[in-house]
Every structure is written in structure tokens, then in C-alpha cells.
Amino acid sequence: MDEFILIFRHQDGSKIASPEQMQTWMKQTMDWIGGIASQNKYIGGNGLPLDNARVVRHNKIVTNGPFGEIKETLGGYIIVKAESIDEAVEFAKDCPILQGEGNTVEVRKIAKGDGTH
Amino acid sequence: MGAKLSCMEQQELIPHLFRTEYRKVVSVLCKRFGFAEIEVAEDIASETFITAAQTWGIKGIPPNPIAWLYNVAKNKAKNYLHRELLFDGKVAAEIRNNLAEDYELEIDLSPQNINDSQLQMMFVICHPSIAPEAQVGLSLRILCGFGIDEIAEAFLSNKETINKRLFRAKEKLREGNIKIELPTLAEIDERLDVVLTTIYLLFNEGYYSVNKSQTIRKDLCLEAMRLCYMLIENKNTNKPHVNALMALMCFHTSRFEARIGINGEHILYEEQDISLWNADLISKGGYFLNCAAIGDRLTKYHLEATIAFWSTQQADTNEKWENVLQLYNRLLQIEYSPVAALNRTFAFSKAIGKDEAIIVAEKLNLIDNQFYFTLLGELYTGINKVKAKLNFEKALFIAKNQPDKQSIQKKIDHL
Numbered sequence: 001m002d003e004f005i006l007i008f009r010h011q012d013g014s015k016i017a018s019p020e021q022m023q024t025w026m027k028q029t030m031d032w033i034g035g036i037a038s039q040n041k042y043i044g045g046n047g048l049p050l051d052n053a054r055v056v057r058h059n060k061i062v063t064n065g066p067f068g069e070i071k072e073t074l075g076g077y078i079i080v081k082a083e084s085i086d087e088a089v090e091f092a093k094d095c096p097i098l099q100g101e102g103n104t105v106e107v108r109k110i111a112k113g114d115g116t117h
Numbered sequence: 118m119g120a121k122l123s124c125m126e127q128q129e130l131i132p133h134l135f136r137t138e139y140r141k142v143v144s145v146l147c148k149r150f151g152f153a154e155i156e157v158a159e160d161i162a163s164e165t166f167i168t169a170a171q172t173w174g175i176k177g178i179p180p181n182p183i184a185w186l187y188n189v190a191k192n193k194a195k196n197y198l199h200r201e202l203l204f205d206g207k208v209a210a211e212i213r214n215n216l217a218e219d220y221e222l223e224i225d226l227s228p229q230n231i232n233d234s235q236l237q238m239m240f241v242i243c244h245p246s247i248a249p250e251a252q253v254g255l256s257l258r259i260l261c262g263f264g265i266d267e268i269a270e271a272f273l274s275n276k277e278t279i280n281k282r283l284f285r286a287k288e289k290l291r292e293g294n295i296k297i298e299l300p301t302l303a304e305i306d307e308r309l310d311v312v313l314t315t316i317y318l319l320f321n322e323g324y325y326s327v328n329k330s331q332t333i334r335k336d337l338c339l340e341a342m343r344l345c346y347m348l349i350e351n352k353n354t355n356k357p358h359v360n361a362l363m364a365l366m367c368f369h370t371s372r373f374e375a376r377i378g379i380n381g382e383h384i385l386y387e388e389q390d391i392s393l394w395n396a397d398l399i400s401k402g403g404y405f406l407n408c409a410a411i412g413d414r415l416t417k418y419h420l421e422a423t424i425a426f427w428s429t430q431q432a433d434t435n436e437k438w439e440n441v442l443q444l445y446n447r448l449l450q451i452e453y454s455p456v457a458a459l460n461r462t463f464a465f466s467k468a469i470g471k472d473e474a475i476i477v478a479e480k481l482n483l484i485d486n487q488f489y490f491t492l493l494g495e496l497y498t499g500i501n502k503v504k505a506k507l508n509f510e511k512a513l514f515i516a517k518n519q520p521d522k523q524s525i526q527k528k529i530d531h532l
């Protein structure tokens with residue numbers, strides 16, 4: 001069993017959603033995570049609020065961001081257990097953020113730290 | 118207490134007293150003698166009960182059996198202390214007189230000292246230097262007066278293994294020179310978690326075990342609640358999650374009478390006679406749940422207690438099931454268990470729909486769990502008769518006890 005991180009990217013993080021929409025997403029996300037947890041495959045995760053974010057650049061230049069220059073924003077991530085990348089991808093397919101056109105979920109295996117990857 | 122005892126079956130009196138009084142005698146004596154002499158304390162407590170069984174068998178049950186037991190235990194303990202003194206005296210005759218004067222032979226079996234000793238004993242037994250299964254085993258033995266064979270049964274093990282395990286655990290505590298006292302305030306949170314786990318396991322042993330008589334099982338639940346209440350009564354251990362565990366146990370126990378039928382069969386929640394639910398315990402549960410709603414730590418006890426609260430709400434509303442679903446979503450993130458996964462899926466079917474729940478359920482893959490196949494059978498009922506029957510039959514194949522087999526068969530017949 002390996003660990004995989006599912007990284008949520010939003011096409012346009014500055015887009016404002018209605019409170020009702022946000023409520024629906026939140027519930028869908030909770031049910032999605034609950035479904036993974038009920039298979040004993042959930043390890044952890046976090047949302048990454050978009051407000052008050054900073055980007056630190058070469059030469060220690062700090063900008064508000066990451067909006068403006070790049071369209072895609074990191075919205076959050078979860079870490080799951082899976083037998084294979086394919087199983088992790090199956091989890092990702094049900095991620096509610098994919099209802100937004102242009103949003104993506106990137107699936108990456110987490111290095112085990114034992115030198116084998 | 119008197120009224121409670123008088124209506125109890127005579128042959129259940131000693132087992133009942135053993136479960137409630139054994140630990141009190143052991144705790145008080147052990148605190149008095151020091152943990153190193155725990156076996157002496159246990160022996161005196163056991164001998165007290167043997168004396169009771171013999172005497173009461175001939176002379177009848179005394180008007181106040183508990184006071185009788187305390188008296189006998191006290192005398193046996195004094196005799197023991199006296200013998201020790203004499204022995205010490207022979208070894209060191211010159212200090213004998215001084216010792217005899219200073220050495221207080223009185224054994225304090227006042228309610229206050231009993232409570233303090235038990236509470237401290239709980240923390241000794243749940244000491245992190247011994248393994249969790251040994252902690253639970255010792256708790257069952259010392260705090261709940263379980264026999265070795267009953268503990269073996271609870272652990273699906275045998276007497277020799279359990280005896281060895283308990284012996285080693287006691288050795289370890291002796292070697293560590295563990296004092297019978299409450300942990301410091303700095304340690305108490307961490308130590309309390311272990312104590313709560315033990316109480317929780319103890320309660321589950323009573324609430325879910327199918328092999329024990331109804332009376333024994335109810336005693337176990339009440340004992341677990343009593344131990345938990347001792348923690349609530351002490352200001353240093355009265356924490357929000359202790360109250361949450363108490364609330365959980367109150368809500369569950371409120372349905373104790375309703376969930377077992379006359380023939381010992383398990384009665385499903387939806388089929389229970391609501392008039393048998395204990396309203397007093399439900400309101401007590403509400404009180405403790407309120408007390409639990411402070412602080413910033415959301416524990417599994419909070420989540421399970423809130424789920425149990427919703428179970429006391431009989432109305433089949435979407436609000437109820439949506440809340441229960443979200444609580445299980447959180448619970449599973451804190452701690453996975455097959456039972457929680459199954460219950461979550463049931464709540465999902467109620468909140469969202471059977472078709473969607475089938476997809477979720479098929480992924481759980483709990484292939485050696487009868488309740489998994491019962492749930493799948495239920496979900497397919499009314500949607501796909503062939504699959505419903507197939508799943509119920511798998512459940513029937515796995516099910517071990519007769520009442521369970523009967524209730525599954527009933528579902529197949531109703532298809």
C-alpha cells in the first residue's frame with residue numbers, strides 16, 4: 001500500500017461562488033472524504049484558503065498572490081492510501097472540484113523516505 | 118441499595134456484589150498496603166467473598182450484605198497487617214514496639230476513601246508502561262471483578278495466556294514502583310485518554326457481547342458508567358471528553374431494555390418498542406453532552422455521543438440523517454472502524470438514496486463481516502431481488518449465533 005497526494009487546482013481561484021454553492025461543495029467534499037475514510041484509505045488533508053496568500057520569489061521579493069499572473073490556484077489536498085496509482089486516480093475522479101470546468105486533481109505518489117520511492 | 122438487592126435473584130447476589138464491591142476492597146487495601154502487595158489485596162478480597170458464600174449459604178443473607186463484606190474484609194486485612202508486624206518484630210525486635218504503636222491498623226472503608234482509592238487505582242492500571250490489552254485485562258479483573266475465564270472469553274483467548282498477561286503486567290507495575298495516586302496535572306490529559314479507552318472497551322463489552330446474560334451485560338454497562346462518573350466528580354479529571362463519553366453511554370443504555378427481545382434476540386432499532394426507551398437516561402445524556410461542549414478538542418467521544426443523541430430522536434427526518442452522515446464522515450477521519458464504515462453507509466443511504474449508497478457500499482469490501490452483507494442485502498431490497506438474496510445468503514453463511522441467523526432468514530423470507 002502506497003500513499004498518494006491528490007492536489008486540487010482551481011482554474012480561477014478569484015471567482016466568487018455564492019454561499020449556497022459553497023455550502024454544496026463543502027457537503028460534497030465531506031461526503032467524498034467520508035467515502036474514502038470508510039474504506040480505511042484516508043490519511044489526512046487540508047484546504048488552502050486563497051485569501052491573504054503570499055508568494056516569495058527569487059531575491060526574497062514578496063508579492064500578494066498567487067493571483068494575477070497565474071490562472072491556476074492550489075485549493076487544497078488530501079493524502080490517501082492506495083494499492084496503485086490507478087486506485088488513487090479512481091478516488092480523484094469523484095472529487096467534487098472536478099465539477100468546475102478547467103479544474104484539475106493532480107495525483108502524485110508520496111516518496112516513502114526509504115530510498116526506494 | 119436494599120430494595121435493589123431484595124428483588125434480585127438470590128443466586129445472582131454474590132456475582133453482582135463481586136462485580137461492584139471486589140474492586141472497592143482491592144483498591145482500598147492496595148492503596149493501604151502499596152501496589153507491591155496487590156496480590157495480597159486481591160486474595161483478601163477473594164477470601165472475603167468465599168467466606169460470604171459459605172456463611173450466607175448456611176445462615177442466610179445478612180440484612181446489609183455490603184457492610185458485612187466490608188467488615189470481614191477489614192478483619193482479614195487487620196489480621197494480615199498483624200501477622201506482618203509480628204514477622205517484622207521477630208526480624209527486628211527492637212523496633213517492634215515503636216512500630217506497633219505507630220502502625221495504624223485501621224482500614225478506611227469510608228465512601229470518600231473508596232472513591233479516591235478506586236480513581237487512583239484506575240490510573241495505576243491504565244499506566245502507559247503496560248500494553249493496552251493488559252490494561253483492559255487488569256481493569257476487567259480488578260475494577261470489574263471479572264473471572265479469568267470471563268476475561269479469556271472477552272479476548273477470545275485462553276486462561277493460561279490471560280493469567281500470564283496479568284501476572285506480567287502486575288510485575289511491570291511493581292518494578293516501576295508505580296504509586297497509587299492521581300497523575301500530575303501535566304500528565305493527566307495523556308493518562309486520561311488511556312483510562313477512557315478502557316472504560317469505553319468495558320462498556321462495549323457489556324453492550325455488544327452476545328454471550329453473556331442480560332443481567333451481567335447490564336452490570337458491565339453500569340459499572341463503566343460508574344467509573345466514568347468518578348472521573349466527572351473529580352475536578353482534575355472532569356474534562357469535556359469525559360463528559361462526552363458519559364453522554365454516549367447514557368444514550369446507548371437508554372435503549373438497553375428495548376434492544377433485546379424475550380428470547381434474547383437482537384431487536385433492530387426501527388423495530389424497537391419506544392416506550393421501553395429510558396427517558397431519564399436520555400435526558401442525563403443530554404446534560405453530559407452539554408457539559409462536553411466546551412474546549413477546543415473534538416474527540417471521537419464527542420462525535421459518537423452526538424450520533425447517539427440523534428439515535429434517540431425517533432423522527433426519520435432528512436435533517437437527522439444528514440447530521441448523522443456528517444458526524445460519521447468526521448469520525449472515520451479520526452478513527453476507522455468497520456462498524457463506523459457500515460453505519461456511515463446506512464446513514465448515507467438514508468440521507469442521499471439507496472442507489473448512491475450501493476455504489477459506496479460495494480467499495481467497502483468487508484468480505485468477512487456478516488453485517489456488511491446484511492447491509493448490502495438491505496440496500497438491494499426493492500431494487501434488485503437477486504442481489505439482495507445473494508447478499509443475505511452470504512450474511513447467513515458468516516453469521517454464527519442463532520438469533521442473528523433467524524433475523525437474516527426472516528429478511529430473505531420477506532423478499
